[in-house]
Amino acid sequence: MNQGNRVNLRRFSRNEKFRNENRLAFLFIAPSVLGAALFFIVPFVMSLGYATTDSNGLFVGLANFKNLFASEAFRLAAWNTFKFMGAAIPLNIIIPLLIGCLLYKSTGGGWLKTIFMSPLVIPSACAAFFFQSLFESxxxxxxILGVNTDWLQTDASFAIAVAVYVWKNMGYNLVLVLAGLAGIPKEYYEWAAIEGMGSVRAFLKITLVYMIPTLFIAFVMSFISSFKVYRELYMLAGNYPNEKIYMLQHYMNHQFAALDYQNLTSASFVITFVIGAFVIVFFVADKKSEYGE
Amino acid sequence: MKKALLSLLILALLVFPFTGCGAKTAQSNGELTIAAFNDSEFLTSAARQYEEAHEGVTVNITFYAGEEKDVSKYAQIINTALMSGKGEDIMDVSRITWAKLADKNKLLDLNGLIQLDSAQYYQDVLDAFLYKGKRYAIPLCFMFEMFQFDDAWGDEEAPADFTIDGLLALADKYPETTLFNGGGGGMGPTALAYKLFSLEFKNFLDMENKIASVDNEKFISLLQNVQSLAGRIQIKERGDTSLIRQYMIYSPAMSSGGTVDYADMFLMTNELGQAGFETSGFLPSINANSVHPELAADFIRYLLSEEIQSSPELICCPVNKNAAAALAKLVFGDVSAEGYAPDGFDDNSLERNIQKFNEFARQLGILEYADHVILDFVNTEMNRYFQGEESAEQAAKNLQSRLNTYLTE
Incomplete structure (x- = not known):
């Protein structure tokens, strides 16, 4: 067997092995792909039919989308959700970052970490009960204030919703922050101290810079989890809460209950498009920052 | 190969549990299917009689509350079935916001299927269910509240129209007196305020055009008027008497207090002289997906017939006039036989009662509990006001906001 044949044989056997491994991998991921396709992707694509037809099945083009944007309730829900995300997501990153920096430097703060992370494992129903006992009439x-006010039915309900969300979710970001902080070499801080850099400057020039990838992950996770606050809000204030905390999830649930699949699917497409656009922007921004552009 | 087979087995196990799920479908043969929320002896018995009278037809009823399902679960089952083009032929929409289903063309307009003769039925009661001029649901029976002055407080005569103004005038005339005895469904401040609200429902809510108008002086003064009577609305101690006795009327012979003479009774009305009523139990409508709507309509006609409506198992007053009279005589006969008839109340009194009942029924044009979501909103905000959690202005503002959201969804 000459040299050329040996090379071809090796290449053939490597390709064969690669193909076998691929086949096996595809076989293993097939149930997940099939499940996702069957229960998410295919129904989502099929729902485009509902979004472009009326309740009698007649094609109406974009009329359902027009009706959706004309709906006062949808606009209120979208605006509230947007405001909620604008307030809750930054807090859910800044507070764990600050707490993480303090905990990372302190010694023997294990019990504090446990306290901050415990809301993560507390069931939503218990959390709702706790907040209800705080804010009901x-x-x-x-x-304490000597009044008889159900705060969840007042304009203060928005601030309560933000507080509940941050309290429940900051433990997750705290884990990410602590892991991120552990990855920053201590030598950088030693060098900064030798150079006479203050702690605030060291935080801005070293900690924050090296934490950007971690904070990006925290941001994406907070963005996704912000949609899940509905669970706590539903238990706290019911399915028609004060108008300040009427979110898109309330709107979508009610559309399903009212059998309005046209509005429901139109809203789903709009929300998916908006979230998709945000996620793409985040990832593009992250890639650019990664390559120093 | 083994791995591949194992993967296929796992896949099959994953997919298997999802097969066989689905709602009941309308049958194309002589099988009539009915979805009802609460178990009903009246409905079961009527179905058996219908089967006996119609050879080849079977009537299958599913009582969902019997399967430990709550109202929201029942509504979800009905919605999902309707949306997927399935569902029972006849559906009980008593616990569902049926107007929204009608807007989505999921229920049939019964006007073309069932002719309702006003000589035969309490037409005002039936017409209170009209929506955008169409009839999607037909009540089988109804009940309402009547009032009577207690002789112990003077010789007040029953007024022709007893409105909120009349009530306030009486409250001024008898400043130390408790106004209601709290019979029937009870009459706390919220119950009275809701009753007054429902009498003015069309001024506060335009359901067909989805417009709410409660953040205004009319609603605020309604709350404040009732608040001014708080503490005098319902007797608190056993043995005390009130100025006005209150009865929930279930038939021309019976009320929440037994057999009573209607001679000096009156209704609480709005300025147009209209009074409110409630319905109870099964509220039939026909699924737009039904493959044999004529059979479904025939069964509803059967439920409205004098023969079936005369059944004592019907838990409120029949909408069929002859059946109401027949049932009243039947029930009064039983009561008399057992010695429970009031002194001096005889067959002639019963005839007068029936006549008076028919006069009252002509005033019943307002369905008091049409939409359970709105009922919940109004009661919640009224409760908060009467418990001092918010001002009347705040209650009106909050209610307006919640109604706007609900109606514009």
């Missing part, structure tokens, strides 16, 4: 806050 006979709750702790009303008792």
């Amino acid at each position: 006979n709750g702790l806050i009303s008792g």
Whole structure:
């Protein structure tokens, strides 16, 4: 067997092995792909039919989308959700970052870490019960202030919703922040101290710079989890809460309950498009920052 | 190969649990399917009689509450079935916001299928269910509240129209008196305020055009008027008497207090002289997907017939006039036989009662509990106001906001 044949044989056997491994991998991921296709992708594409037809199945083009944007309830829900994300996501990153920096430097703060992370494992129903006992008309806050006010039915409900979200979710970001901080070489801080750099400057020039990839992940996770605040809000204030905390999830649930699949699917497409656009922008921004552009 | 087979087995196990799920479908043969929320002896018995009278037809009823399902689960089952082109032929929409289903063309307009003769039925009660001029649901029975002055407080005569103004005038005339005895469904401040709200429902809510108008002086003064009577609305101690007795009327012979003489009774009305009523139990409508709507309509006609409506198993007053009279005589006969008839109340009194009942029924044009979501909103905000959690202005503003959201969704 000459040299050329040996090379071809090696290449053939490597390709064969690659093909076999690929086949096996595809076989293993097939159930997940099939499940996702069957229960998410195919229904989502099929729902385009509902979004472009009326309740009698007649094609109406973009009329359902026009009706959707004309709906006062949809606009209120979208605006509230947008405002909620604008307030809650930054807080859900800044607070764990600051707490993480303090905990990382302190010694023996293990029990504090446990306290901050415990809301993560507390069931939503228990969390809702806790906040209800704080904010209802006979709750702790009303008792302290000597009033008889159900705070969840007032304009303060928005601030309560943000507080509930941050309290429940900051533990996850705290884990990410602590892991990110552990990855920053200590020598950088030693060098900064030798150069006479203050702690605030060291935070801005070293910690924040090296934490950007971690904070990006925290941002994406917070963005996704912000949609899940509905669970707590539903348990706290019911399915028609104060108008300040009427979110897109409320709107979507009610559309399903009212059998309005045209509005439901149109809203789904709009929301998917908006979230998709945001995620693409985030990833492009992240790539650019990664390559120093 | 083994791995491939194992993967296929896992895949099959994953897919298997999802097969066989689905709602009941309308049958194309002589099988009539009915979805009802609460178990009903009346409906079961009527179905058996219908089967006996119609050879080859079977009537299958599913009582969803019997399967430990709550109202929201029932509504979800009905919605999902309707949306997928399935569902029972006849559906009980008593616990569902049926107007929204009608807007989506999921229910049939019964006007073309069932002719309702006003000589035969309490037409105002039936017409209170009209929506955008169409009839999507037909009540089988109804009940309402009547009032009577207690002799112990003077010789007040029953007024022709008893409105909120009349109530306020009486409250001024008898400043130390408790106004209601709290019979029937009870009459706390919220119940009275809701009753007054429902009498003015069309001024506060235009359901067909989805417009709410409660953040205004009319609603605020309604709350404040009732608040001015708080503490005098319902007797608190056993043995006390009130100025006005209150009865929930279930038939021309019976009320929440037993057999009563309607001679000096009156209704609480709005300025147009209209009074409110409630319905109870099964509220039939026909699924637009039904493959044999004529059979479904025939069964509903059967439920409205004098023969079936005369059944004592119907838990409120029949909408069929002859059946209402027949049932009243039947029930009064039983009561008399057992010695429970009031002194001096005889067959002639019963005839007068029936006549008076028919006069009252002509005033019943307002369905008091049409939309459960709106009922919940109004009661919640009224409760908060009467418990001092918010001002009347704040209650009106909050209610307006919630109604706007609900109606514009």
